[in-house]
Amino acid sequence: MAKTVISIGNDHIVTDIKERITEHLKEEGYEVIDNGTYDKLRTHYPIYGKKTAEKVVSGEAKLGVVLCGTGVGISSSADKVPGARVALVRDVAEAEYARKALNANVVAVGGHITGVDLIKAIVDKFLTTEYEETPEHEALIKKIDALEGPKPEQTGNEHFFDEFEKKWEEGYYHD
Amino acid sequence: MKVIIGADKDGAQAKDELVRELKEEGYEILDLSKEGQDFVDVAVAVAKETLKETDNGKDKSENAPRGIVIDKWGTDAFMAANKLKYVICANVSDEHSARMTRRHNGALLITLGTAVVGPALLKSCAKAYLEAPFDGGRHMVRIDMVNKMA
Numbered sequence: 001m002a003k004t005v006i007s008i009g010n011d012h013i014v015t016d017i018k019e020r021i022t023e024h025l026k027e028e029g030y031e032v033i034d035n036g037t038y039d040k041l042r043t044h045y046p047i048y049g050k051k052t053a054e055k056v057v058s059g060e061a062k063l064g065v066v067l068c069g070t071g072v073g074i075s076s077s078a079d080k081v082p083g084a085r086v087a088l089v090r091d092v093a094e095a096e097y098a099r100k101a102l103n104a105n106v107v108a109v110g111g112h113i114t115g116v117d118l119i120k121a122i123v124d125k126f127l128t129t130e131y132e133e134t135p136e137h138e139a140l141i142k143k144i145d146a147l148e149g150p151k152p153e154q155t156g157n158e159h160f161f162d163e164f165e166k167k168w169e170e171g172y173y174h175d
Numbered sequence: 176m177k178v179i180i181g182a183d184k185d186g187a188q189a190k191d192e193l194v195r196e197l198k199e200e201g202y203e204i205l206d207l208s209k210e211g212q213d214f215v216d217v218a219v220a221v222a223k224e225t226l227k228e229t230d231n232g233k234d235k236s237e238n239a240p241r242g243i244v245i246d247k248w249g250t251d252a253f254m255a256a257n258k259l260k261y262v263i264c265a266n267v268s269d270e271h272s273a274r275m276t277r278r279h280n281g282a283l284l285i286t287l288g289t290a291v292v293g294p295a296l297l298k299s300c301a302k303a304y305l306e307a308p309f310d311g312g313r314h315m316v317r318i319d320m321v322n323k324m325a
């Protein structure tokens with residue numbers, strides 16, 4: 001039987017945590033697409049949130065997992081991908097609810113907020129919980145989907161953030 | 176500081192308690208809660224009003240208005256709010272995330288779930304968020320990126 005594919009992404013703050021979750025997913029029998037980042041060099045979470053969620057929406061992966069320090073930055077970026085429904089959680093109950101009622105397709109956690117073992121439990125529950133299709137759930141999902149704006153140049157565009165990376169390299173953004 | 180707040184039926188009681196406490200502390204409250212709203216309605220109402228009052232989130236100054244949504248789970252209102260352009264919304268259930276999301280993400284609003292946090296934690300998360308400054312600097316590049324996304 002073909003393995004279920006999971007798309008995962010993170011920023012530089014939590015690369016080590018991502019690696020531990022990836023390892024765990026592989027042990028559980030999943031195939032993992034690791035969208036990076038791959039080291040601890042300072043980078044920007046929207047790049048990885050967008051990539052990870054787009055792989056889920058395109059069908060390359062069944063579900064996604066995103067992590068940054070608090071989980072907020074990467075999850076809000078991922079949620080702006082058309083068709084992505086992202087749940088930012090710190091416990092198993094929220095993850096289960098989001099899968100069951102909202103057919104959430106990406107789960108987000110704060111790698112500096114939630115311990116590794118709890119992250120594993122959250123991800124395990126998220127990946128094994130099925131969506132419960134009811135007219136009520138379908139209506140809520142439709143209502144959320146309808147909030148999405150038009151994004152003609154965003155999807156699959158690897159150069160979408162280039163202008164900002166250039167400004168970053170030029171030292172425009174500094175503390 | 177003006178706090179734009181909204182709750183569905185599952186968050187109504189917690190919202191009323193929070194409003195009472197925030198008013199005592201001198202916050203100006205705009206409560207957008209209406210009978211019959213679900214979490215999507217509330218999230219959209221609070222997010223849109225907060226966008227309007229902050230020049231699409233550009234005003235992240237110390238006293239800039241902020242939004243708070245209270246429903247049962249938090250993560251569902253979070254999912255809805257972030258679909259809107261210029262909205263950076265955080266679902267929080269701990270004070271550290273509540274503080275850091277304002278400092279680093281300049282979060283326009285937070286969501287809190289009454290099935291997730293008890294009354295005391297809910298209040299202390301809300302206050303941690305409202306009292307935090309925005310750090311700006313290097314964090315702005317990521318916010319500019321998120322804002323380019325529709």
